Amino acid sequence: MSSESPHEHRSETTLRVNGKPHTLVLDHRRVLLDVLREDLDLVGAKKGCDHGQCGACTVLVDGRRVNSCLLLAVSLDGAEVTTVEGLTDGGDGLHPLQQAFLDRDAFQCGYCTPGQICSAVGALAEAAAGHPSHVTDPAAPSGRPVPLDAAEIRERLSGNLCRCGAYPRIVEAVEDVTP
Ligand code: FES
Ligand code: FES
Numbered sequence: 001m002s003s004e005s006p007h008e009h010r011s012e013t014t015l016r017v018n019g020k021p022h023t024l025v026l027d028h029r030r031v032l033l034d035v036l037r038e039d040l041d042l043v044g045a046k047k048g049c050d051h052g053q054c055g056a057c058t059v060l061v062d063g064r065r066v067n068s069c070l071l072l073a074v075s076l077d078g079a080e081v082t083t084v085e086g087l088t089d090g091g092d093g094l095h096p097l098q099q100a101f102l103d104r105d106a107f108q109c110g111y112c113t114p115g116q117i118c119s120a121v122g123a124l125a126e127a128a129a130g131h132p133s134h135v136t137d138p139a140a141p142s143g144r145p146v147p148l149d150a151a152e153i154r155e156r157l158s159g160n161l162c163r164c165g166a167y168p169r170i171v172e173a174v175e176d177v178t179p
Contacts, residue, residue: 013077017042018086026074033057033068036083044084044114048161055160058115058122059083065122067159084114087121097121100173108164116160120174123156124148128179148178 014023017040024039033050036042036059048056050069057069060082087095097117100106107113127146132138135155136146146152153174154167162170 011074011077013074015073015076015079015081017081018083024073028072028074030073031069032059032061032066032071032073032076032081035073036068036081042083042085045118046111046114048111048115053161054112054115055119056112056115058118058160060118060122063122063125065119082118084117087117095121096177097124097173100176101170104169104173104176106169106173107162107166112160112162112164112166116157116162116170119157119160120153120177123153123174124177127152127156145179148174150175153178 009028010025011028012023013026014021015035017036022040024035026035033045033047036045037047045059045068046056047069048054052067052070055067057067058065059068060066061071061076061079087098089095095117097120101113101117127148130143130145132140132146133152133155135151140146148156150171153171157170157174
């Protein structure tokens with residue numbers, strides 16, 4: 001029988017989720033996705049593969065997109081987490097990407113959609129900050145915002161799988177909000 005106390009595997013952790021602080025005592029082995037869904041009732045982020053391969057669990061941590069099924073929640077003490085539930089237009093309305101997905105009917109079952117939208121928010125920020133992708137023209141001046149055409153959007157969202165094959169409309173929806 002192990003003499004270890006179960007408390008040795010837990011730590012108090014404060015996550016700011018969608019602008020609200022949550023202080024939780026977390027088992028060190030728990031991932032962010034499970035904490036969001038099971039402890040905070042934020043079930044927008046989905047568990048698809050649980051292995052970092054489908055993107056259904058994508059959320060933003062300190063503004064950068066992450067696969068929440070791979071991140072140990074205890075490592076995020078003090079971090080700012082944004083889920084699909086926390087995206088807004090700055091007020092109470094839908095984020096422009098959420099509205100664009102509705103307008104373009106860019107889903108079928110919707111299982112991948114929260115991850116697609118959070119990933120697109122992150123991708124737009126990365127392009128605006130001048131981060132190149134695999135298909136960005138290598139001759140383009142570095143550090144400048146990267147214009148997002150359909151090829152760039154497909155590449156930058158290639159980590160988000162859609163088993164319904166809604167890709168053409170997802171690309172159109174993201175194009176709608178591309179500057
Ligand atoms: S559930 Fe996280 S990448 Fe698939
Ligand atoms: S809309 Fe069904 S998995 Fe994408």
